[in-house]
Amino acid sequence: MTTMPFPARDYLPVLRELTGGFAALLRTADPAARVPDCGTWTLADLGTHLGNVHRWAASVVTAGEVQPQNFEDGPGDAGWYAESAQLLLDALEKATPEDRCWHFGGTEKTTAFWYRRQVHETVVHLADAHLATGREFTVDPAVAADGVDEVLGALLPRVTRWHPVPQLPGPVSLHATDTGDVWTVHPGEPPALGPAADGATVEAPARDLLLRLWKRTGPAPRSTGDAAAALLEAPLTP
Secondary structure (H helix, E strand, O other), X not given: OOOOOOOHHHHHHHHHHHHHHHHHHHHHOOOOOEOOOOOOOEXXXXXXXXXXXXXXXXXXXXXXXXXXXXXXXXXXXHHHHXXXXXXXXXXXXXXXXXXXXXXXXXXXXXXXXXXXXXXXXXXXXXXXXXXXXXXXXXXXXXXXXXXXXXXXXHHHHXXXXXXXXXXXXXXXXXXXXXXXXXXXXXXXXXXXXXXXXXXXXXXXXXXXXXXXXXOOOOOOOEEEOHHHHHHXXXXXXX
């Protein structure tokens, strides 16, 4: 079983590795490659988006307050993206995770949120980039399980900021077959994690669960029950 979330500073080496991998891919891949799970975006567009998300998150961490967003400016090439990632890493290195800080999730308003959020922002977009270039994507199962936990425990409570409330006819238990982690989502306004219960089930390796919750391409999980289909079909993330 995975202890989640990780201590905030334990995300830093993971984020450094993931952003390094994204920059390396930008250096070697065709910037005009289409990104199937991101509408009309090219790989360069994806680099621009992720680099700007890093820059925005760094500004929020530094100020402790909400900051203006602009996710469309910048060349999106490897050098510019690496600079963006370093700005974020520097800001998180200097920050105190327990300090009060604005964020959009449904957890305590501290800087700790951003260490975790930027890891999983990068994981999902690194999966996008691998799909765009035809390369196989792998991620540490414990990191993927933590990403599932973030969606269900930190983003789902605020889902009404972005989407209608998912209507579940009953509880749904998601099982990560490679880590042994289990999450049970109960109906509500919005749905929320709760104790284990009989009901619908979803089973897959943690990576595949994470990608499915973010509506990304990947192997379909094994699922039973109408509530499972309702949860998997509902938009849950920004």
